[in-house]
Amino acid sequence: MSIIRKIKDYYKRGLNSNLLFTTPSHSQGNFIPEDLKYVLGQNFYNSDFSEIEGFDNLRNPSGIIKDILDKLTEVYKSKRTFLLTNGSTSGVLAAVLSLLKDGDLILTARNCHISVCNAFILSGAAPVWIMPEYNKQWDIYTQVNPEQIELNLNKNPEIKAVVLTSPTYEGIFSDISTIAQICKKYGVFLIVDEAHGALLNFGAFKSKPAILCGADISIQSLHKTAGAPNPCALLHISKNSSINPETIQSALNLINTTSPSYPLMAAVEGTVDYLNSQAGRVAVEKLLNSISDFKTGLNENITCYEGNNDPTKILLKFKGKSGFEVSEVLNNKYNIEEEFSNNLSMLFITGIGTDKDKLYRLSNALNSIAKETADSDKLTSSSEFDYVLPKPALPLREAYFCSINQENITKLNAKDALGKISAQTLTAYPPGIPIIMPGEIINTQTIALAEKLLNHTVFAVFK
Numbered sequence: 001m002s003i004i005r006k007i008k009d010y011y012k013r014g015l016n017s018n019l020l021f022t023t024p025s026h027s028q029g030n031f032i033p034e035d036l037k038y039v040l041g042q043n044f045y046n047s048d049f050s051e052i053e054g055f056d057n058l059r060n061p062s063g064i065i066k067d068i069l070d071k072l073t074e075v076y077k078s079k080r081t082f083l084l085t086n087g088s089t090s091g092v093l094a095a096v097l098s099l100l101k102d103g104d105l106i107l108t109a110r111n112c113h114i115s116v117c118n119a120f121i122l123s124g125a126a127p128v129w130i131m132p133e134y135n136k137q138w139d140i141y142t143q144v145n146p147e148q149i150e151l152n153l154n155k156n157p158e159i160k161a162v163v164l165t166s167p168t169y170e171g172i173f174s175d176i177s178t179i180a181q182i183c184k185k186y187g188v189f190l191i192v193d194e195a196h197g198a199l200l201n202f203g204a205f206k207s208k209p210a211i212l213c214g215a216d217i218s219i220q221s222l223h224k225t226a227g228a229p230n231p232c233a234l235l236h237i238s239k240n241s242s243i244n245p246e247t248i249q250s251a252l253n254l255i256n257t258t259s260p261s262y263p264l265m266a267a268v269e270g271t272v273d274y275l276n277s278q279a280g281r282v283a284v285e286k287l288l289n290s291i292s293d294f295k296t297g298l299n300e301n302i303t304c305y306e307g308n309n310d311p312t313k314i315l316l317k318f319k320g321k322s323g324f325e326v327s328e329v330l331n332n333k334y335n336i337e338e339e340f341s342n343n344l345s346m347l348f349i350t351g352i353g354t355d356k357d358k359l360y361r362l363s364n365a366l367n368s369i370a371k372e373t374a375d376s377d378k379l380t381s382s383s384e385f386d387y388v389l390p391k392p393a394l395p396l397r398e399a400y401f402c403s404i405n406q407e408n409i410t411k412l413n414a415k416d417a418l419g420k421i422s423a424q425t426l427t428a429y430p431p432g433i434p435i436i437m438p439g440e441i442i443n444t445q446t447i448a449l450a451e452k453l454l455n456h457t458v459f460a461v462f463k
Helices: 003-013 034-040 042-046 064-075 087-099 114-123 146-155 176-186 245-255 262-275 278-296 323-334 356-372 396-403 444-454
Strands: 078-084 105-109 126-130 159-165 189-193 217-221 233-238 302-304 313-318 346-349 409-413 426-428 433-436 458-462
Touching: 003 064, 003 262, 034 042, 064 078, 064 262, 078 087, 078 245, 078 262, 087 114, 087 159, 087 189, 087 217, 087 233, 087 245, 105 146, 114 126, 114 396, 114 433, 126 146, 146 159, 146 176, 159 176, 176 189, 233 245, 262 278, 278 313, 278 356, 302 356, 313 323, 313 356, 323 346, 323 356, 396 458, 426 444, 433 444
Parallel strands: 105 126, 105 159, 159 189, 189 217
Antiparallel strands: 078 233, 217 233, 302 313, 313 346, 409 458, 426 433
């Protein structure tokens, strides 16, 4: 039986048929502040249960939750798929915690989410950083070169795992199939943060899901493009991986709440059921067609990024205007907010809830702005920024725990902080990629990037 069916059956019997002296203490909506009733609705509270009789336990599923996991496993063609109610972050943490121990080396692309870095702090795993390719014409990081993966695995035989982000925040895919073959050749695990790829299983995309390309583990955020509420997500283990699902369950039990949200678990189930239905697959196809029509209808002064990318991430730039300039007009004149802008480009994230009318309104606004620059000779130039990886001076885990003691830290302006050891993590949101982490030496590129993305000029450093 499903969670949704179980909750519906409970409704049919009457919410007060069983007298519950359990959590949550609102007693299935007997108490709701009026403002919250307006915002969340009566049904949310009616659906919010604890692990009462018949409702199973996410930490050790044996009933309806196990049934859902079995169904998810079948849908995603995995060895095991896990339901996550606290985002892809929990999946990333669990993946690293289950495979690595203190001091183990892990090869990691620097455009990773901050959750990857936090996993290193928790596990004690030591990152070997590599840089993805950088496109100066768009001011974005793109794919990770497979040759770079092999070069580093050959150079560092002690590396136990590789973790990559694909698709990236901007939707760029790496060649996971080739990278997976390289990882198998060297006997290391491949973890793919696929948070932005939750629709890949249900439509005609330029890349297949990571676990079907040979990755051992992938993590997907259902809320990013697939229509589920924050922070619904999934963790998948490939059928061909040697990873024991019980080790993942144990790691999840270390970090997950013991009181998972039944409304969110029901949302995961309902979202995947819909996506896997005929109606859901038609909806994904309709979305992709609508995006294609949207791009076709754009003014000639607007260029869309076209490469090995996910089309649901619309990355575009204007002739004659920076992304920042267009963003200001979109926000103030048209009441349209993009996901992200930089000096060169703009990112618009779409998903299962993005209909044709919404894209039509965006198209009209962008075309109107583009017409204003039709006669402009100004061209958006390529980025001159050249990021250089900060050198580590202390292990990440050691530096983090040292930074907890404020007596070890002082704050300096950018000029005086140059060459000092960072005692803080600076992260740009969106998308949550770290600029500097504890234990790394602050360089000129770090300072420039922090000022550019965060307007940050004061740094916490070790004395």
